Amino acid sequence: MLTAKFDQLVNQLRVLPGVGQKSAQRMALHLLTKKRPQGIALAHALDDAMRGIKECQRCHSLSDEEVCPLCQDPRRDDSQLCVVETAADVMAIEQTANYRGRYFVLGGHLSPIDGISADDLNIDQLVRYVTQSPIDELILATGTTVEGQTTAHFISEAVGRHVKKVTRLAQGVPMGGELEYLDSMTLGQALQNRSFL
Amino acid sequence: MLTAKFDQLVNQLRVLPGVGQKSAQRMALHLLTKKRPQGIALAHALDDAMRGIKECQRCHSLSDEEVCPLCQDPRRDDSQLCVVETAADVMAIEQTANYRGRYFVLGGHLSPIDGISADDLNIDQLVRYVTQSPIDELILATGTTVEGQTTAHFISEAVGRHVKKVTRLAQGVPMGGELEYLDSMTLGQALQNRSFL
Numbered sequence: 461m462l463t464a465k466f467d468q469l470v471n472q473l474r475v476l477p478g479v480g481q482k483s484a485q486r487m488a489l490h491l492l493t494k495k496r497p498q499g500i501a502l503a504h505a506l507d508d509a510m511r512g513i514k515e516c517q518r519c520h521s522l523s524d525e526e527v528c529p530l531c532q533d534p535r536r537d538d539s540q541l542c543v544v545e546t547a548a549d550v551m552a553i554e555q556t557a558n559y560r561g562r563y564f565v566l567g568g569h570l571s572p573i574d575g576i577s578a579d580d581l582n583i584d585q586l587v588r589y590v591t592q593s594p595i596d597e598l599i600l601a602t603g604t605t606v607e608g609q610t611t612a613h614f615i616s617e618a619v620g621r622h623v624k625k626v627t628r629l630a631q632g633v634p635m636g637g638e639l640e641y642l643d644s645m646t647l648g649q650a651l652q653n654r655s656f657l
Numbered sequence: 658m659l660t661a662k663f664d665q666l667v668n669q670l671r672v673l674p675g676v677g678q679k680s681a682q683r684m685a686l687h688l689l690t691k692k693r694p695q696g697i698a699l700a701h702a703l704d705d706a707m708r709g710i711k712e713c714q715r716c717h718s719l720s721d722e723e724v725c726p727l728c729q730d731p732r733r734d735d736s737q738l739c740v741v742e743t744a745a746d747v748m749a750i751e752q753t754a755n756y757r758g759r760y761f762v763l764g765g766h767l768s769p770i771d772g773i774s775a776d777d778l779n780i781d782q783l784v785r786y787v788t789q790s791p792i793d794e795l796i797l798a799t800g801t802t803v804e805g806q807t808t809a810h811f812i813s814e815a816v817g818r819h820v821k822k823v824t825r826l827a828q829g830v831p832m833g834g835e836l837e838y839l840d841s842m843t844l845g846q847a848l849q850n851r852s853f854l
Binding site: 462463464465466468469471472473475476477478483485486487488489490491492493495496498499500501502503504505506507508509510511512513521522523524528529530546547548550551 | 659660661663665666668669670672673675680682683684685686687688689693695696697698699701702703704705706707719720725726743744745747748
């Protein structure tokens with residue numbers, strides 16, 4: 461609209477999730493008029509991350525090195541392995557500070573409708589992981605969508621015999637949840653899985 | 658959280674307007690897992706724009722060259738000059754396709770509370786512009802905030818004698834506006850400035 465370089469920047473900003481034409485323009489103008497040095501720093505951080513961040517050879521999460529800090533950390537519990545769909549899930553669980561075991565990232569969930577089969581996920585690598593290292597507990601922390609649950613069952617079948625026990629995340633009422641607004645599936649699960657006070 | 662390069666990217670993404678920690682993480686993970694080449698292209702476009710885009714020597718809008726395409730365009734009407742606060746306003750007016758004159762960007766509005774006085778805006782440059790080129794109509798298109806209106810009056814005083822007429826944007830009911838939800842100031846202005854059908 462104003463200049464070729466500006467249009468180029470606006471177009472490229474639209475690759476960011478949730479950013480449309482208007483937000484991209486607003487971002488570009490904000491950086492250009494008020495934050496040029498920060499804009500240049502962002503460009504460098506982006507380039508550095510896109511070229512430098514690899515997949516961890518062990519857990520398939522994101523890493524600057526061949527093996528990620530979580531896999532390298534000697535203080536973590538080798539007997540527990542938490543299987544998640546994406547690196548974002550690793551971050552979410554780490555933020556709870558409630559888990560000290562290892563992770564394994566599948567790279568998605570089974571979804572025949574999108575053409576994602578077991579071969580597209582890191583399931584062979586997971587089988588190799590659990591056969592090479594002795595694991596007591598495999599925690600299935602895939603999503604509670606139909607695809608996530610199907611994936612959990614598939615993994616349980618594939619690797620369950622190599623580990624002592626297979627668990628999955630509790631399903632129930634979320635913190636701060638009002639019962640009257642909760643869907644009946646979740647409420648039903650919460651009732652079924654009720655525990656002693 | 659996951660890797661140093663990742664944290665760096667998340668921190669830098671937060672410079673974008675409206676992007677907090679969670680959105681920045683989501684953006685970084687989206688680019689890393691699905692759009693690496695586009696992420697690298699974005700980094701290049703950003704760096705290119707931040708280093709390459711200058712202020713137009715004539716209208717003070719954004720430009721790749723010393724003088725911007727709008728100032729260079731021989732088909733535009735030299736007798737009209739539209740004074741706006743920012744380059745974003747130039748884009749907004751260009752998108753209406755209702756104006757074929759020239760622009761002048763002030764670089765903000767007068768705001769004593771933020772310490773922005775006439776010296777911080779391109780007012781001297783505007784006086785020079787209108788004294789060097791003969792202009793019939795100066796259109797004041799600053800915002801309808803108190804600061805924008807004050808700025809408009811200040812400019813009218815400063816350069817009004819060098820031009821044939823000074824106009825400002827019409828104030829009234831916006832398109833698609835329901836009268837009952839409109840503030841009384843705007844409705845009052847719309848009533849005062851009513852026109853023949």
